[in-house]
Amino acid sequence: MDIVFATNNNHKVSELRELFRGYFGDKVNILTLKEVGFKGDIIEDADTFEGNAYKKASTVCAFCGLPAIADDSGLVVDALGGAPGVMSARYSGADADDIRNIQKLLKELENVPLEKRTARFVCHICCAFPDGKRLDCEECSEGRIIFECRGDGDFGYDPVFLNEEYGQTFAEMDMETKNKVSHRGKAVKAFAAAFASSNVDIM
Ligand code: IMP
Numbered sequence: 001m002d003i004v005f006a007t008n009n010n011h012k013v014s015e016l017r018e019l020f021r022g023y024f025g026d027k028v029n030i031l032t033l034k035e036v037g038f039k040g041d042i043i044e045d046a047d048t049f050e051g052n053a054y055k056k057a058s059t060v061c062a063f064c065g066l067p068a069i070a071d072d073s074g075l076v077v078d079a080l081g082g083a084p085g086v087m088s089a090r091y092s093g094a095d096a097d098d099i100r101n102i103q104k105l106l107k108e109l110e111n112v113p114l115e116k117r118t119a120r121f122v123c124h125i126c127c128a129f130p131d132g133k134r135l136d137c138e139e140c141s142e143g144r145i146i147f148e149c150r151g152d153g154d155f156g157y158d159p160v161f162l163n164e165e166y167g168q169t170f171a172e173m174d175m176e177t178k179n180k181v182s183h184r185g186k187a188v189k190a191f192a193a194a195f196a197s198s199n200v201d202i203m
Contacts, residue, residue, distance in 0.1 A: 001201075003127070004031045006042070006060040006070035015179075016069070016188060023192045036064040047086060049074065049124035050136065057128035065130050067200075069191075073123040073184060075157050077105070077145060079112045088156065098156055102149065105157065109145055117145040119161065123183035125191040129200070137194055139186035143170075153178075 005013050017030045042059050044052040049072040056070030074088030084091035092100035109117060120140040127135045149159035151171025158170035163181055170178055179185035
């Protein structure tokens with residue numbers, strides 16, 4: 001069975017391929033957008049992670065007539081009423097990048113004490129099928145936003161997101177540990193398990 005992964009992030013493709021291989025051997029083949037010839041730009045303008053994931057999955061499914069998987073993720077900070085949320089990648093505006101986004105986050109939280117800096121990363125995964133059915137999974141990873149960057153990891157908000165169980169920011173963790181506790185690691189695993197126990201015919 002062929003399934004398209006609606007992402008341009010090669011790291012995510014390798015991760016999902018690896019996990020699906022563990023569950024399904026060579027019965028499920030994960031294809032990239034490039035492999036199915038999808039060149040469009042999907043605007044992520046929904047106000048939920050679920051809405052964005054479904055939009056990406058259903059657009060690609062309609063394009064190629066194959067089941068399509070997409071994910072959407074971001075950081076939810078309690079003291080900011082859930083911001084940056086679905087705006088995580090573009091939080092600091094049109095010229096947003098990871099450094100500017102972190103600077104803006106720390107500025108917004110300037111007067112907020114540690115005990116009120118609770119936050120979580122959320123990841124929603126959706127698979128859209130050509131017959132209109134869908135399969136969804138959402139997982140999160142709890143933590144706290146610290147006052148300055150710690151660690152070498154250079155992805156998104158990792159340097160300021162403290163996992164209290166390990167006493168490390170996501171940027172200080174090795175990949176294996178991060179995958180064990182992260183929203184995406186948990187969501188991908190939950191999704192693969194849900195897919196395996198669903199009645200999707202993968203033969
Ligand atoms: P996307 O769903 O992969 O496009 O992620 C949206 C944005 O959320 C990213 O650009 C990051 O700013 C943030 N984000 C999502 N997951 C993580 C993570 O594991 N670490 C740090 N930032 C993340």
